[in-house]
Amino acid sequence: MNRTLLCVPLAVSTTEEAVAILQSPDRPFDIAEVRLDYLSDPNPEQILGAKPCPLIFTHRAARDGGNWSGGEDERLDLLRKAELAGADFIDIEADAVSRHHWHGRARRIVSYHNFSETPANLPEMVRQMEEGPCEIVKVATLARSHADVLAVLGLLKAANKPTIALAMGPLGGITRILGPKFGAFLVFASLATGQESAPGQIPAKDMVQHYRFGSISPETRVYFWVDAFGHGRRVAAALNSAMKRANHYGVVVDLPEGDPSELARVYTDLPLAGVASALNADPAACYTSWTGSKPDPLLLDFCSSLGKR
Known part of the structure; x- marks a missing residue:
């Protein structure tokens, strides 16, 4: 089984800031997510030219918890440019994947986000996502109870494709820390306290130093x-x-x-x-x-x- 990766979202305002973080010699992450929706000067080529690790490019609309409030065509066009520039992964929402013109270069992460609840029909939704055009499935929902936490972990146990399954909120830390135990493709952590891009993210250094993220396995x-x-x-x-x-x-x-x-x-x-x-x-x-x-x-x-x- 492949090792679960630790991913940090780069939710910064300039390309220069994103490059500086990527080139930091003590970066505590395996892979980074470039949040194009936060950048005032998005330049995928410049970021990719400085990459020391695999990069996911995301351009999240406000309706999905992102920072982009412009047009949909422009949003998808920037994702296309990132793919053509050499992105390792493209994160595209499940309801938008049919409108994304994939060029076969980046691996597609098809995602679903729900900041209000963990729907009862989530397993069925994931099955549909697995059957669609993607290489990786991503689900992030708000956990209101421990039953919700178990439902999210259950997605990892039943996965037929590489899967990212996370619960947001105070209870969601369980799914982040234990992602490697259940074979998650990756887990998101914040760059530092106060720099979370989703509720419940734990700082990457805490994940590594406090929770021994790199040593957690199915036997833990x-x-x-x-x-x-x-x-x-x-x-x-x-x-x-x-x-x-x-x-x-x-x-x-x-x-x-x-x-x-x-x-x-x-x-x-x-x-x-x-x-x-x-x-x-x-x-x-x-x-x-x-x-x-x-x-x-x-x-x-x-x-x-x-x-x-």
Whole structure:
């Protein structure tokens, strides 16, 4: 199975900014999405001339959560120019793909976005997208419940083509962190906090450093840490670092709320290896329970500092 790629959207206002980000020596991503709808001076040729990694070109209309409010012909024409200039991928919406004149150069990502809900008929919609003219399917919907999260992950399990399936919103982080476990083609992360192009994106450096994105596989054990006190990401990062040091193949995902017993029931088929809440659990004790090992000094120091806050 191919490794899941980490993708960062370049939602910047100038071509020069996009090129500067791509040429950064410490870029934490495998692939980048060029958001033409954000650029005031879109120049696909210049961006492609500076690319250090594969590039997706997207020109998203406002109706699909993008920044483009001009005409449809002009929008599709710029995508065509990006393809002819050598784009690796073109992202085109499912309801517009029939109007895009594909030249056979870029791989087509056919996408569906819903910022209001996760529709009950989403599996049927994906089947139709798979049968259409595309190489990759992309779905991003708003998760209002854990059932929505499971529905999105289910798309990856049932995929017949390379698939990107993400849930947006506070609960959607589960689908982003666990994308590699379920064989997602790629996962979107933000360049930094405050630079999200969709609700729920996690900074790319956090994905790599805090959640060990590059080491997650179908065999990775999953644990949930529920924390309503605002320390969830720090606790998850500390536990994940301790597991890395101990060579334990697990990942801790932090959630802002939820009853551990209910989460264990809902995510039985994930499968979920463990769940705990900051209301009544200590990270060090959870580490021992989950891994069968004693916490090392670094984790104990973290837990001590957490208790003093």
